[in-house]
Amino acid sequence: MNHNHESHGRNPTILEVLLLLALFLAIAFSFTGIFDLSIQLALFIALFLVIMLGLRLGYTYNDLQEALKNGIFNGLEAVLILIAVGALIGTWIAGGIVPSIIYYGLEFIHPSIFLLATVILCAITSLATGTSWGTAGTAGIAMVGVGEGLGIPLPMVVGAVLSGAYFGDKLSPLSDSTVLTASMTKVNIVEHIKSLLFVSIPALIISGIAFTIVGFSYTADNTDLSRVESIMTAIGNTFHISWIMLIPALVVIVLLAMKKPAIPTIAFGALLGAVWAFIFQNMDFISALGTAYEGFSLQSGNEFMDELLNRGGITSMVGSVMVIILGLGFGGLLNYIGALQVLVDSFKKFIKNTGRLSVSTLLTGFLSNVFGCAMYVSLILTPKIMEKSYDRLNVDRRILSRNTEVGGTLTSGMVPWSDNGIFMAAMFGVPVLQYLPYMWLNFAAIILVIIYGYTNKFIWYTERNPENEQIR
Structure with missing residues (x-):
């Protein structure tokens, strides 16, 4: 599901992306927290927000609908x-x-x-x-x-x-x-x-x-x-x-x-x-x-x-199925118009060592769950977005796969509108924000990844790189 360069759309600016995501979060939180409306409705509305931005960027509606269908198909x-x-x-x-x-x-x-x-x-x-x-x-x-x-x-x-x-x-x-x-x-x-x-x-x-x-x-x-x-x-x-x-x-x-x-x-x-x-x-x-x-x-x-x-x-x-379908479509559209790539490009300058690299990967995985609404979206997008930074610092891909898994899978159940969050909350009748403080294994794993990144413990390199040994 790559960004389609044959279309005549430009990439969104960082401001456009932040406005879109802020609007989505505002709708998601107000629907679930204030108006007692379903998250599914918030996601359905969000699809059209991304489509409107896509049209503004110069994509055709048919291209955007195709991206929406591809996103859903992948999950x-x-x-x-x-x-x-x-x-x-x-x-x-x-x-x-x-x-x-x-x-x-x-x-x-x-x-x-x-x-x-x-x-x-x-x-x-x-x-x-x-x-x-x-x-x-x-x-x-x-x-x-x-x-x-x-x-x-x-x-x-x-x-x-x-x-x-x-x-x-x-x-x-x-x-x-x-x-x-x-x-x-x-x-x-x-x-x-x-x-x-x-x-x-x-x-x-x-x-x-x-x-x-x-x-x-x-x-x-x-x-x-x-x-x-x-x-x-x-x-x-x-x-x-x-x-x-x-x-x-x-x-x-x-x-x-x-x-x-x-x-x-x-x-x-x-x-x-x-x-x-x-x-x-x-x-x-x-x-x-x-x-x-x-x-x-x-x-x-x-x-x-x-x-x-x-x-x-x-x-x-049925409710969980709707979240997954709408969430996958939302993630597919965001990926297609280049919104996620623009976000990540903005913090590339920040990635100067393995500690920051690990934190950035965890954040990318988490944000992909927040905005892609599905663990699959996170696991597909995070490696795609982060791999160049790992290669640039000569960090072994096994660290990328490990950090992707921790950032993508272990945070999915923490997002109330992600596929995992919806599924677990519906299954047990306990809202995500109530069980979240007790996901102790997940938090421990996230903290360990950050510690390993900053101390260079259990981090492997593709070749000995003296620079990496000195940078902390």
Whole structure:
């Protein structure tokens, strides 16, 4: 999706770009914060703001519409995964898979180590499956249920889920974002993952320690165990609970670990959920299949359980799908008219050493999430925008791929209108700005990248360059 030089448009000035982005942010914040309007509407309006600027720059409407379509096309896989995950959550609740995980979690996990256990379980799930979204929708939903049962604040539980989910997602060779980053930066995927270990492992340890310390304030003494009992009883009365219920989850994890493609694997998992609902939960098969589209619904009289388990289904993902489609189009247009390039060119003069190079890459990744509204946009644009600066300072491309991943993937869930932010907020019913302070692994990784940049630790060069050794 390169800038089209055959068109007769000029590049925007930095002032035009800043005005456009300021206008977009003003609309986005006022719609969501003041007028209680949807972010989707703000994005839809933003498309026309970019088109108006494009026309002013001399592009034709047809060229701009083509750029819009190209932008959307580049991220359509995310839409299909989202639809499959929605179907999976619906049937896995109906089939007793999610309720069984919640039940066993409440039975076996001690409140004081619950947050650490959540980070570890979600890290293992996402390492095995390569998807932070799939992890959030399966292990994540279950752990949020357990945490709610134990009386631990929901935003904190979501922070622990996301810390684990993004850890595995970064290091799994099955992860589409990891593969995309490696290919965009022209780095071998194994080398890319190896360089990420220097950031991810310490970040996991730091966040694990932090969650453990906080977890100790939730001991059995100040946890309402009668509430835990009543939830377990309600789940046990409503669903047939058994270890057999965990088989579909294992099947999906094994298939993904065998490098089977994500969309059909998740869809197959959803079908297994419907079969399980029919066999074990006394649901007729047609109704069970219906939960893939409509989601699961239950009126048990236990308010907590109804709220926890009435979710899922393809229809629950419609809002997220709209954000991704409009966001990808917005990012595609901004890229096409050269707006992002103009922004980055303006801070090229600032990049004189590896510390500033790292900060600039993180900022580019974050801003691509803010203005491109999708992690894919960030992972495609950041390497394109930053690679010349790395080559100029003779910094190895593995550092570019690592910093792109941290700046692009790990900040996506922090932006309320990005694909990840919308998905996670919708999935857990916790607004982005509430769970944001607890994304400890993500913050630790960002800080480590900046420290490495300024201290020259774990930074590799394409050739020994004495200048780089002296510049700090």
